[in-house]
Amino acid sequence: MISFSTEHQEQGVVVLSVIGEVDLHTGPELRSAVRAALTDPQTRQVRVDLAGVSFMDSTGVSALVGGHGEAQERGITLVVANPQPHVSKVLRIVGLDKVLGVTSDSAGGG
């Protein structure tokens, strides 16, 4: 199960909040949601907030990597925010925590 909410902030910042589990079943939905945020012509930065993601596997990583590449092509910044520890761990294992620009609200990031 997965759900999304999108909040448009100032200066073209779009916060895409993801709630639920990201796996082989729901990964394509995450990919679509990221793509939708990127295709808005007002968008300058997409912030994918993973605070509500209780589980994410490599399918989710692939969706984020795909979104990151597409963002670069459009001149948009994509950052990943607030992953729970075991979600951060998946990103670290595949070496993408730094590539994707992971930030945390509580640490004053973003």
Add this chain to the structure above:
Amino acid sequence: MSEAESTINEPISDDVSFDVEVRVAATPQHLSAIRAVAADLAMRADFDLDAIADLKLAVDEACSTLVMHAASGTELSCAFRCTPDEIAVRAVVPSADGTPPRRDTFSWRVLSTLADFVTASVSRDGTPTRVRIDLVKKRTTVVNA
């Protein structure tokens, strides 16, 4: 037994018996049920929270890989054996095309990092050809990636 092995190690012998077996249609929507069983067994085996999360993710990656290799309309079997020191998992599907899981994927990297042992093999000694992933997670090992 004619098996094309792609092996890191061989942790589980072929004649071992398992305590729990989950059988589901080999489709992505049932992966969450397998994860729930894996997490429950690890909890009852007194794994700590990090090791429970590691096993849950490793089993998910193994079964996701197999779902993508499964012939249409078939079942995925995921069997667990719990001992005081470890949980051993054997997941099997009838193969769509007889190819083994690729090793150059994010999924394999996660699986091989989190599991203490992992083996992928294609068995052609029966009909249909089957793809199998065995993995073992020891109770005390937590991967600090």
